Amino acid sequence: MNITRENVDALNAVVKVDIAKEDYSDKVEKILIDYRKTANIPGFRKGHVPMGMVKKQYGKAVLVDEVNKLLQDALNKYLTEEKLDVLGQPLPKPQDDIDWDAEGFSFEFELGLAPEFEVELKSKDTITQYNIIADDKMIDEQIERIQKQYGKLVPQDAVEKDSEITGAYKNEEKEIDNTVTLTLDKFKGEATEKQFIGAKVGDVVVLKTKGLYEDNHDLMHALKLGHDDIQDLDIEVSFTITEVNKRELADLDQELFDKLFGEGGVTSVTELKAKIKEDAEKQFVQQADQKLLNDITEYLVENTKFDLPAEFLTKWMQTAGEKEIDAEQAKEEYNKSEKSLRYQLIEGKLITENNVQVTMDDIKEHAREMIKAQMAQFGQLNPSDEELDGIAARVLSNQDEARRISEQLISQKLLALYKEKANLKVKELSYENFVKEVYGDK
Incomplete structure (x- = not known):
């Protein structure tokens, strides 16, 4: 077997693999002998099929298979030994006229070679490395969220600015009938908020969907519609109020601290703020x-x-x-x-x-x-x-x-x-x- 390489340029090469008869003949012969032992051909006892018949029936298929195995093994070994840094995989050049009755074969493969280059990490211009901190505003907002989460709901007679309102959105034409709990800060603009302030259980508020919420995802959730359904949606929906509650904030006491961080994990508001800052x-x-x-x-x-x-x-x-x-x-x-x-x-x-x-x-x-x-x-x-x-x-x-x-x-x-x-x-x-x-x- 002989392998040669021709460099087309710095990034492309062609490898030629020449396979001679002595490279594959012994292996092909051995496989055909094994086939003869197990071949089941009508008219002959197993193991007594004439070798000529075995070669005629299986010879070319075995030859092609063994030459391909030999070729791949030789090519992989060559690339490893030559330490060629190739991109992708070698591409065989098309050969439509291989004469499998010949005693030797030649195959060519195109190679894509990795380029030579240098990497400079130290840039001329600086690259920003951000150090993100949890400021007092964020910490205070997180504490308020915790207090709301662990606080209790107190029923109200009428809607106020900070109420939690439960009710059902409805529109017969679009088959909307969805019960949600909302807060007024999610709405876009003050006009909608004013429609709710003072409303009571049983009251119906009529709203236009266009520009109703700051975030379209909130509208999707409120009406239980898909993303495509709410695009440019401009209809009237009714909202029937079924509950009005105010959430009393939980006290920042040891009972709350223990619920959050385990017994004794945090013992003061100062420690709570430090813990929230650290985790964030x-x-x-x-x-x-x-x-x-x-x-x-x-x-x-x-x-x-x-x-x-x-x-x-x-x-x-x-x-x-x-x-x-x-x-x-x-x-x-x-x-x-x-x-x-x-x-x-x-x-x-x-x-x-x-x-x-x-x-x-x-x-x-x-x-x-x-x-x-x-x-x-x-x-x-x-x-x-x-x-x-x-x-x-x-x-x-x-x-x-x-x-x-x-x-x-x-x-x-x-x-x-x-x-x-x-x-x-x-x-x-x-x-x-x-x-x-x-x-x-x-």
């Missing part, structure tokens, strides 16, 4: 980290310049999926995935150059901590090591789950690398201002 900011770290990861990814893709074997990859995509696609579809698919492919190559280089590794011990420990946190949510605060190890082993026996955890850990290690080496500027702001700055004022 832990969650904010994840959002800030994801934003930083997205921004650095965007920076790396936009500023790390290299060419790709686009023509080869487009051709490869035609047959890479479950269903074969045409050239136009493949081109569209390549354009969609090019940015992702570029980042995969950049990420791979960063992982190699910075020796970013995830061990099996890392994966096991992460699984244990994940399971421990989940168990704590259900009140199991002190599981034994034996119990954690057993559950972790079951989780990691699922290869998809083990791969997901590994990728998550790699992402965490890369994020730590970015924080260490990228040109970052820390910006501290409240969660409300973070949302406005990053996602727009919603």
Whole structure:
């Protein structure tokens, strides 16, 4: 067997594999001998079928199968030994006229080669690293939500600004008949609020759906309609009041603290505020980290310049999926995935150059901590090591789950690398201002 490579350019090559008779003949002969022992052909006893008949019936199929196996094994071995960094998979050049009666065969494969490039993490311009804090306003609002949640409802004679109103929305034409509990702050504008103030149980308020709520999702919930149904919906609905209540806030006392955090976990309003701030900011770290990861990814893709074997990859995509696609579809698919492919190559280089590794011990420990946190949510605060190890082993026996955890850990290690080496500027702001700055004022 002889394998040669011709580099077309820096990103494309053609590998030629020449297979001689001596490469496959012994194996083909052995398989045919085994076939002869078990062949069941009418007119002959098992094991006594003439070899010529066996070769005539099975010879070519066995030959084709063995040559293809030999070809794939040789090609994979060659790519490994030559340490060729290929993109996609080798593409066989079409051969419609293979003479399987010949003693030797030649096959050619197109290769797409990974480009050579350098990654510079230290950008000229700074990238913002957000430090999101829970400000006093957020903490006070959270405390009020807690007090409302654990408070009690007191019936009222008439609707006031802070009432909780239960009733049914109705419209015969649209077959709307839905009972909800609402508060006046959800409505858009003061006109609707004024229609409710002073109303009593049994009163009917007639409302127009257009511009009724600040958020269309609230209208969907109120009328129990789908997203498409509420688009440009402009009808009248009636709301018949069945209950009017006021929610008295729960006292900020030890009884409430114990309900929230367990006996003695929090013993004062000061400690409650500190706990809310701590828990909120832990969650904010994840959002800030994801934003930083997205921004650095965007920076790396936009500023790390290299060419790709686009023509080869487009051709490869035609047959890479479950269903074969045409050239136009493949081109569209390549354009969609090019940015992702570029980042995969950049990420791979960063992982190699910075020796970013995830061990099996890392994966096991992460699984244990994940399971421990989940168990704590259900009140199991002190599981034994034996119990954690057993559950972790079951989780990691699922290869998809083990791969997901590994990728998550790699992402965490890369994020730590970015924080260490990228040109970052820390910006501290409240969660409300973070949302406005990053996602727009919603």
